[in-house]
Amino acid sequence: MPPLIPFKEITHHFAEFQHTAFRLETRRGYATDRSGARFQAFMGDTDPAPEPDHPWNVNVRAKAEQGARFSRVRIVDDPPTDGQRFLMATAAGNVDAGEDIRVLPRAHAEQLGLPNCDLWLFDSRILVRMHIDDTDTTIGVELVEDPGEVLDACRARDAALAAARPSAEVWARVRSSV
Template identity: 55%
Template sequence: MPFKEISHVFQDFEHTAWRLETRRGYATDRNGPNWPRWKAGEDFTHDPPDAWRTNVETQTAAGKRFERVRLVDDPLTEGQRFLLARAPSNVAAGDEVRYLLRTDAVRLGLPDFDFWLIDSRTLLRFVFDEDDTTLGVTVTQEPAEVLAACQARDAAWHYAIRTAEFAARVRSTV
């Protein structure tokens, strides 16, 4: 199903919206307006909030949580460096972003696909093409799949590192 058809869940959820990001880059980032700005070395972390961040601010002010874990490689890919540069804006809006090395994710047996887990009840699994373009999502509330996603969330969240700490580690190795 097209992602736009289910995007209402990011206003309608009751408690938590949790994401696992597994890709090494996303076409939406490379084709977006901030990519060339980032490539040129411009700092866009203090731009006015976009629609996503405005919604995150609204929902977190109402007591809901947005959380995500990004799997990253060593060294980071270009797409992962871009997302790390954008992360402070997400965090400032209330979207808790953490990082986990891909080698650790493999050791933990985490899935190798992107998904959102909504209120620990609904799993939105992304479908991508070979160019990292989002084709849509599959939606399920099948108990075994949701349970597996909850277990992946708990393991990933436990071992993942907060954005500021991860960014400091990355800067210290450059």
């Protein structure tokens, strides 16, 4: 395994990127979500309230005002897990702040040969590969600036964004079937 650094050591990229920040989410759920009150309320059939003043959304709005763009593709199972449903239910607040969030079925992601790991890609030149353990907890990240690996991530991003559907569209279908 490559040397890992704590996630907090790369968080400056979220404020400093100039053009694009892209996230690929491949997990069936995240420990940080499951431990939160919003997830517990969601599991009790309470819709998560938007959080426009959450620091994430404040930063997304600020970057959007500067002409920069956040986007992400969430790979989901059929049927989606509780964790994936929660992420779709909370996406509207992020989208309202200016983030482009899309959903892609896992089978389609596999056909496209997308990576099977979470990652961030900043300005098509810095790749952050997330290392997440079996409990869905981030144990560290790998900072990659190798041009070949970054190019592969750019190709994966482009394929994922082209194939994925808007989160709100997918959530409306999933929600009506639950």
